[in-house]
Amino acid sequence: MPTNLSILDDSQIQDHLKNHSLKIGVVGIGRIGLPTALCVANSGLETIGIDINKNLVDMVNSKDYPLKDEPEFDKIFDNVISQKKLSATTDINEAIPKCDVIILSLPTPMNNQNIPDYNALLTVGKNLHQLLSNGQIVIVESTVEPGFIENELLQSIEGPNKSLKSGIDFHLAVCPETANPGEIMKDFQNLPRLVGSIDEKISPIVSLLYTHVFGVELIQMPNCKTANAVKLTTNVFRDINIAFVNELALLFEKLGIDTHTVIDAAKRKYNFQPHFPGPGVGGPCLPVNSYQYLNSSKKIDENFLRIVQEARKINENMPHHVIDLLISAFDQSEKNLDNSTVTLLGVSYKPNVHDIQIAPSEQIVKLLNQKNVNLKIFDPYFISETVFEQKMKNSIDDAIDASDAIVIITGHKEFDNLDLEKISNSMNKPILIDCTGKINPLQAKSKGIIFRGIGRGN
Numbered sequence: 141m142p143t144n145l146s147i148l149d150d151s152q153i154q155d156h157l158k159n160h161s162l163k164i165g166v167v168g169i170g171r172i173g174l175p176t177a178l179c180v181a182n183s184g185l186e187t188i189g190i191d192i193n194k195n196l197v198d199m200v201n202s203k204d205y206p207l208k209d210e211p212e213f214d215k216i217f218d219n220v221i222s223q224k225k226l227s228a229t230t231d232i233n234e235a236i237p238k239c240d241v242i243i244l245s246l247p248t249p250m251n252n253q254n255i256p257d258y259n260a261l262l263t264v265g266k267n268l269h270q271l272l273s274n275g276q277i278v279i280v281e282s283t284v285e286p287g288f289i290e291n292e293l294l295q296s297i298e299g300p301n302k303s304l305k306s307g308i309d310f311h312l313a314v315c316p317e318t319a320n321p322g323e324i325m326k327d328f329q330n331l332p333r334l335v336g337s338i339d340e341k342i343s344p345i346v347s348l349l350y351t352h353v354f355g356v357e358l359i360q361m362p363n364c365k366t367a368n369a370v371k372l373t374t375n376v377f378r379d380i381n382i383a384f385v386n387e388l389a390l391l392f393e394k395l396g397i398d399t400h401t402v403i404d405a406a407k408r409k410y411n412f413q414p415h416f417p418g419p420g421v422g423g424p425c426l427p428v429n430s431y432q433y434l435n436s437s438k439k440i441d442e443n444f445l446r447i448v449q450e451a452r453k454i455n456e457n458m459p460h461h462v463i464d465l466l467i468s469a470f471d472q473s474e475k476n477l478d479n480s481t482v483t484l485l486g487v488s489y490k491p492n493v494h495d496i497q498i499a500p501s502e503q504i505v506k507l508l509n510q511k512n513v514n515l516k517i518f519d520p521y522f523i524s525e526t527v528f529e530q531k532m533k534n535s536i537d538d539a540i541d542a543s544d545a546i547v548i549i550t551g552h553k554e555f556d557n558l559d560l561e562k563i564s565n566s567m568n569k570p571i572l573i574d575c576t577g578k579i580n581p582l583q584a585k586s587k588g589i590i591f592r593g594i595g596r597g598n
């Protein structure tokens with residue numbers, strides 16, 4: 141029988157944590173859930189990772205760590221696995237009744253109409269309805285819109301006739317995850333966490349657990365929807381600000397002003413937060429979170445959050461702007477874009493990660509295919525893989541060889557010191573389009589390269 145933490149006092153819960161006598165289930169052991177499960181296990185608590193992906197479960201159980209692009213991950217993985225504190229399973233029915241606390245780190249993507257898709261959470265909610273008992277605590281780390289926990293997930297766990305009672309048979313809380321891919325282990329140890337719950341006595345218990353596991357500050361929120369609103373606000377703030385600089389970038393290109401010079405100087409003022417222009421905003425968080433807020437607000441009034449609607453339009457238009465820059469460079473070179481060979485550097489939605497979810501590169505590839513361009517793509521995080529139906533090149537030299545133009549899409553660290561001399565010498569009338577701000581326009585031009593950069597007015 142699981143331990144009912146809600147009837148224990150703080151010191152009894154602390155004893156359970158110190159004695160490692162609690163068992164924690166983490167449902168969804170992907171990009172966020174697996175590092176979470178590892179940290180829980182690393183704190184000494186026995187942990188079961190539960191996932192429908194059998195390959196992933198087999199990998200974890202056979203001590204082969206996924207997430208090879210995540211710094212520090214390998215060390216903690218080896219440590220936890222050698223101490224036998226973490227196991228993984230696909231069998232939710234067997235695992236959940238053994239757990240005192242269940243953490244949900246399930247995906248919350250959106251469909252092709254930009255409507256949030258909460259099916260994974262709702263499916264697991266229905267499973268939990270059959271499996272929970274004795275006041276187990278369920279903590280949702282997934283990112284959801286305000287009100288989803290109270291209005292939808294709670295009901296799916298309670299069941300149609302409320303045969304499972306929230307606050308008695310189980311307790312529901314949220315602790316939205318705010319870590320950044322590529323920096324997850326660092327963020328886990330540094331970022332404060334938000335905690336909210338349906339019945340208020342549960343938040344302090346979640347705080348004790350998370351303090352034990354992560355040792356970070358826990359910010360108590362009055363309820364679940366406020367905690368989820370904080371999480372969305374931080375990401376949507378970025379989406380809007382990136383849209384602002386993207387729009388400035390389009391203007392500054394016309395005005396002959398360099399956007400990066402403006403941002404570098406503007407950030408000297410204490411209350412300016414720098415954001416940078418780019419080929420669009422991708423990943424599983426920012427675009428989805430904007431649409432989650434829009435989904436939430438349109439239930440009240442279509443006109444709410446117009447700034448978010450506009451930001452989405454601006455950011456989603458940026459791949460078209462990349463194509464416009466390329467066309468203008470081809471015009472200047474007097475080469476024909478049709479049937480040309482263009483090299484794309486980087487497909488990840490952000491630097492230094494192996495992740496193409498909602499990546500702007502996908503749209504750029506699609507637009508160039510429509511223009512009958514032959515593509516050669518290199519991404520150091522996807523060597524030899526097939527991405528967007530394109531076989532990736534094995535080396536940057538291979539990708540650049542005999543190309544008409546290069547487009548740097550993702551600012552991977554591997555592209556920090558591109559040899560402009562070599563690029564210039566290896567191409568006929570070389571064209572370079574930089575979406576990342578890494579290339580100094582004057583240096584590129586001094587090598588005889590026809591250069592265009594997002595937001596570069598010179």
Ligand SMILES: NC(=O)c1ccc[n+]([C@@H]2O[C@H](COP(=O)([O-])OP(=O)(O)OC[C@H]3O[C@@H](n4cnc5c(N)ncnc54)[C@H](O)[C@@H]3O)[C@@H](O)[C@H]2O)c1
Nearest residue numbers: 168169170171172191192193245246247248260282283317
């Ligand atoms: N990746 C990020 O940058 C990031 C950062 C902060 C928060 N988040 C949020 O964390 C949540 C998880 O994101 P992620 O990036 O780890 O997703 P992910 O896709 O990497 O992992 C989700 C895992 O859940 C599993 N899964 C799906 N349906 C399941 C089911 N019914 N039962 C059991 N397992 C199931 C999948 O197989 C997968 O392994 C999302 O809500 C996301 O918005 C993500």
